[in-house]
Amino acid sequence: xxxxxxxxxxxxxxxxxxxxxxxxxxxxxxxxxxxxxxxxxxxxxxxxxxxxxxxxxxxxxxxxxxxxx
Ligand SMILES: [Zn+2]
Numbered sequence: 001x002x003x004x005x006x007x008x009x010x011x012x013x014x015x016x017x018x019x020x021x022x023x024x025x026x027x028x029x030x031x032x033x034x035x036x037x038x039x040x041x042x043x044x045x046x047x048x049x050x051x052x053x054x055x056x057x058x059x060x061x062x063x064x065x066x067x068x069x
Contacts, residue, residue, distance in 0.1 A: 015064040022042065023043070024046060026043040028042060028064070029044045030042045030044070030063050031064075032054045033059060034059050035057070040054075047061075
């Protein structure tokens with residue numbers, strides 16, 4: 001990690017191997033933080049499935065590092 005966080009960016013814990021998709025239990029690749037509190041973890045497959053809904057909820061989506069598509 002060489003990036004220096006900007007003062008305005010919220011800080012999220014990185015995803016680890018222990019983080020699992022809330023839907024299927026696969027390794028989580030995406031963390032979605034809801035504006036009204038709470039967060040959801042998704043594997044790539046389930047993130048794609050729920051992406052439209054997350055956008056609708058104005059969720060902040062944080063992708064795991066090294067998983068750029
Ligand atoms: Zn899943």
